[in-house]
Amino acid sequence: MTDVAAKDSLTVTDNRTGQQYDIAITDNTIAAKDLGQIRLTDEEPGLATYDPGFVNTASCRSAVTFIDGDKGILEYRGYPIEQLAEKSNFLEVAYLLIHGALPSKEEYDAWVHEITYHTFVHENVKNFMHGFRYDAHPMGMLMASVGALSTFYPDARNISDADNRHMQIVRMIAKMPTLGAWSFRHAQGKPYIYPDNDLGYTANFLSMLFKMSEQKFEADPRLVKALDVLFILHADHEQNCSTNAVRSVGSSQVDPYSAVSAGVGALFGPLHGGANEAVLRMLKRIGSKENIPAFIDGVKDGNERLMGFGHRVYKNYDPRAKIIKKSAEDVFEVTGTNPLLDIALELEKIALEDEYFVKRKLYPNVDFYSGLIYEAFQFPPEMFTVLFAIGRTPGWLAQWAELVQDKDQKIARPKQIYTGDRQLTFTAASERWG
Numbered sequence: 001m002t003d004v005a006a007k008d009s010l011t012v013t014d015n016r017t018g019q020q021y022d023i024a025i026t027d028n029t030i031a032a033k034d035l036g037q038i039r040l041t042d043e044e045p046g047l048a049t050y051d052p053g054f055v056n057t058a059s060c061r062s063a064v065t066f067i068d069g070d071k072g073i074l075e076y077r078g079y080p081i082e083q084l085a086e087k088s089n090f091l092e093v094a095y096l097l098i099h100g101a102l103p104s105k106e107e108y109d110a111w112v113h114e115i116t117y118h119t120f121v122h123e124n125v126k127n128f129m130h131g132f133r134y135d136a137h138p139m140g141m142l143m144a145s146v147g148a149l150s151t152f153y154p155d156a157r158n159i160s161d162a163d164n165r166h167m168q169i170v171r172m173i174a175k176m177p178t179l180g181a182w183s184f185r186h187a188q189g190k191p192y193i194y195p196d197n198d199l200g201y202t203a204n205f206l207s208m209l210f211k212m213s214e215q216k217f218e219a220d221p222r223l224v225k226a227l228d229v230l231f232i233l234h235a236d237h238e239q240n241c242s243t244n245a246v247r248s249v250g251s252s253q254v255d256p257y258s259a260v261s262a263g264v265g266a267l268f269g270p271l272h273g274g275a276n277e278a279v280l281r282m283l284k285r286i287g288s289k290e291n292i293p294a295f296i297d298g299v300k301d302g303n304e305r306l307m308g309f310g311h312r313v314y315k316n317y318d319p320r321a322k323i324i325k326k327s328a329e330d331v332f333e334v335t336g337t338n339p340l341l342d343i344a345l346e347l348e349k350i351a352l353e354d355e356y357f358v359k360r361k362l363y364p365n366v367d368f369y370s371g372l373i374y375e376a377f378q379f380p381p382e383m384f385t386v387l388f389a390i391g392r393t394p395g396w397l398a399q400w401a402e403l404v405q406d407k408d409q410k411i412a413r414p415k416q417i418y419t420g421d422r423q424l425t426f427t428a429a430s431e432r433w434g
């Protein structure tokens, strides 16, 4: 113990022993390992923190994405999401996330070229995708096929080589739409469509999804733009569940295909990627504007939940929701309006003025309008998370690349508080059942 504690420190007294400790505060955090010095006796383990779900634990230093949930701010590499959605495109944003800076013209052209020319997958990938059951969930197919790419690129294990990492990053960003589109076609019993390298990233994805017998499938540019914006909005969200899964699995120094496959698995879960589908179900259940007041009363009574509202991090309007609302208008201009939109708009209006929601800082989140847009594209709900995964891929990879170069990182291995039995005496089955 020091007599005069440094200003950037925390002084704690262990009331079990009366001993005082100074623990350094850096970046508004204390290092959990510093708590390890607080112990009852030399033989006993030091003090640890208990934090299921990491609600108040920083697991890394990261320069990829900044979020201020109280103010409703989201920035990728320092650039506000609003500006990126309005003025950039998904591949440029992917470059920014991966490289940490915007590309020059030459860098951008080379990046787009590389991604475009890696969209094809080995024919055997197609063959094993055909082996899935006719009704396989596309997210399960995506998770399995992206993981399987590790067997096609065994050199991907060489994660300490920068050029090698770059190659796998390009491959994965390029091939995710191909795998996602084929997973979609599979459930429909339609032939898989090969990439069309004349098309841009998002236009090519739409072609692989919807092309039938026409020579060339060219989607309405307004739809291409709207989907591109949705990809941008989903491209990263700092240490969310799936990114944490990618980092955790990646910390074993496995290849990035295996790590991203774990991220897809995490995103598959309803607490992560599935809320927009729940919004659609809710809007359909409400059915018409007249039923909204009764529904809101049900929410206030605790019998209902207003899906697409509220967020663990955002206690303000989710900045992505504002942009999505605008994209929804653009999409409906092409596809014709969805009657559920009127219900959503009215619901939002009423909720934003209602004291229950205002007091609890419940605002629309990214999922409130995204399901409506996806439905307008004629995606079945099972595809919603696949679209999310394609958008999130550059973020997962940027975070993975940051992880493997971070000297502070170790294999992810949390502690536990053991609650089971100890030192029981084992009796062989023959004697127990004798």
Ligand SMILES: CC(C)(COP(=O)(O)OP(=O)(O)OC[C@H]1O[C@@H](n2cnc3c(N)ncnc32)[C@H](O)[C@@H]1OP(=O)(O)O)[C@@H](O)C(=O)NCCC(=O)NCCS
Pocket (backbone or CB within 6 Å): 275, 299, 304, 305, 306, 307, 308, 309, 310, 311, 312, 313, 360, 362, 365, 366, 367
């Ligand atoms: C996202 C979500 C899980 C965040 O939960 P959280 O940070 O743990 O917030 P809490 O559950 O502690 O909610 C705080 C209060 O607001 C209420 N609340 C939160 N979200 C609500 C919603 N969507 N509808 C009605 N009430 C809600 C809670 O009941 C709680 O009220 P109380 O203080 O009277 O008990 C939650 O807001 C939710 O379930 N939203 C709907 C699902 C959704 O849209 N998910 C997508 C997120 S991107």
